[in-house]
Amino acid sequence: MKTQVAIIGGGPSGLLLAQLLHSRGIDSVVLERKTKDYVLGRIRAGVLEQGLVRLMEEAGCAERLHAEGIAHDGTLVSYGDEMFRVNFTEHTGTPVIVYGQTEVTRDLYEAREKAGGKIEFNVESVVIHDADSDAPHLTYAVDGEARRLDCDFVAGCDGFHGVSRQAIPLDVRREYEKVYPFGWLGILSETPPVNHELIYANSPRGFALCSMRNENLSRYYIQCSLSDKPEDWTDEAFWQELKRRIPPDQADKLVTGPSIEKSIAPLRSFVTEPMRWGRLFLCGDAAHIVPPTGAKGLNTAASDVHYLYNGLREHYENASSEGLDAYSEKALARVWKAERFSWWFSSLMHRYPDQSEFDLKMQVAELEFLRANKAAQQAMAENYVGLPY
Ligand code: APR
Ligand code: PHB
Numbered sequence: 258m259k260t261q262v263a264i265i266g267g268g269p270s271g272l273l274l275a276q277l278l279h280s281r282g283i284d285s286v287v288l289e290r291k292t293k294d295y296v297l298g299r300i301r302a303g304v305l306e307q308g309l310v311r312l313m314e315e316a317g318c319a320e321r322l323h324a325e326g327i328a329h330d331g332t333l334v335s336y337g338d339e340m341f342r343v344n345f346t347e348h349t350g351t352p353v354i355v356y357g358q359t360e361v362t363r364d365l366y367e368a369r370e371k372a373g374g375k376i377e378f379n380v381e382s383v384v385i386h387d388a389d390s391d392a393p394h395l396t397y398a399v400d401g402e403a404r405r406l407d408c409d410f411v412a413g414c415d416g417f418h419g420v421s422r423q424a425i426p427l428d429v430r431r432e433y434e435k436v437y438p439f440g441w442l443g444i445l446s447e448t449p450p451v452n453h454e455l456i457y458a459n460s461p462r463g464f465a466l467c468s469m470r471n472e473n474l475s476r477y478y479i480q481c482s483l484s485d486k487p488e489d490w491t492d493e494a495f496w497q498e499l500k501r502r503i504p505p506d507q508a509d510k511l512v513t514g515p516s517i518e519k520s521i522a523p524l525r526s527f528v529t530e531p532m533r534w535g536r537l538f539l540c541g542d543a544a545h546i547v548p549p550t551g552a553k554g555l556n557t558a559a560s561d562v563h564y565l566y567n568g569l570r571e572h573y574e575n576a577s578s579e580g581l582d583a584y585s586e587k588a589l590a591r592v593w594k595a596e597r598f599s600w601w602f603s604s605l606m607h608r609y610p611d612q613s614e615f616d617l618k619m620q621v622a623e624l625e626f627l628r629a630n631k632a633a634q635q636a637m638a639e640n641y642v643g644l645p646y
Contacts, residue, residue: 263408270541271414272365276316287376301358304552306643309559326356348638385424389535416542425534437524442481445518465502524548531585547599598640
């Protein structure tokens with residue numbers, strides 16, 4: 258089989274790229290190792306930057322997002338019994354949109370199917386050949402049948418555990434990583450959110466986050482030990498701990514209920530450089546990971562897709578390699594700013610096992626500065642709603 262762009266990974270990065278390319282008549286094939294149901298079964302964050310909203314509009318997939326997405330003009334930040342609001346719209350003129358990333362992926366699958374997009378599921382043993390030549394190709398298997406896909410370019414959208422990053426030679430690749438000494442225990446419950454906006458809480462017992470998917474589907478997280486397992490926590494134990502970490506007036510109005518999903522996610526900052534090797538381009542989690550504190554995972558994948566899509570368009574429409582040649586540098590420039598914001602917000606809001614009394618004083622001083630200083634709130638708001646592409 259032959260295509261113009263071979264895309265490894267049928268998550269949001271791969272699907273968004275495929276749909277955008279399709280909108281310009283550029284052919285692609287998506288190779289996904291799982292089933293569609295498995296991909297859609299993943300519970301992910303739910304805060305979208307305007308840049309991603311615009312890309313979904315450009316891809317012709319934003320109808321449900323506009324109908325069901327909830328605009329949030331700000332967020333609440335609490336520390337101890339104190340709480341203040343950072344107003345995104347006042348500082349930046351733009352809100353964020355709360356809409357499950359699983360729904361983004363669902364909308365993209367629906368659009369690809371409607372457009373007759375080529376997606377192969379249950380793909381195994383993907384190998385990238387001759388990425389640093391003018392004629393790369395992939396080999397892989399489906400149901401034990403060996404297959405080959407010849408292409409002009411390969412987009413590695415296969416996430417942190419994919420094969421694409423490994424295709425870049427070790428003597429070329431530079432990796433940067435920070436592993437956090439805690440995880441996030443998250444639950445989904447069919448209950449009304451405790452507040453109409455998110456609450457990020459720094460409490461002496463650890464971080465907590467109150468989020469949502471819609472007016473009757475809430476998403477809550479508490480910082481937990483890396484040795485914890487979801488089954489160690491009953492629903493009741495979770496609710497009691499969450500109530501201890503958010504301000505009392507919020508805890509008093511928290512509506513609890515049975516969890517319909519419960520999982521623990523580790524926190525990691527990770528970047529690989531470069532994000533290109535010959536005709537292989539890494540996108541999204543294949544190239545970088547952020548702690549979920551700043552909700553930057555999908556939103557940074559979106560800017561990667563934007564740069565790569567426009568670089569490929571220039572190649573096919575104007576016979577120019579300018580965009581592709583600038584891809585890695587441009588994508589990384591924004592990736593590192595998202596890494597910094599996610600690291601900063603994680604450092605500010607979590608309790609670390611080795612924190613000294615001085616460290617705790619620094620957290621409170623930073624929170625009080627953020628609470629009182631317009632420039633500090635402006636900086637946080639600009640990063641949270643998304644820096645320019
Ligand atoms: N062959 C084919 N597919 C693969 C392979 C492989 N060897 N390895 C991984 N995949 C698939 C996975 O099954 C997954 O569906 O690649 C996809 C990668 O999707 P994500 O991990 O969601 O990464 P990405 O699309 O970059 O999404 C970025 O979106 O879901 C949010 O916050 C989340 O940070 C994440 C962001
Ligand atoms: C979520 O709703 O899952 C969510 C929201 C904001 C974050 C992280 C996760 O920073």
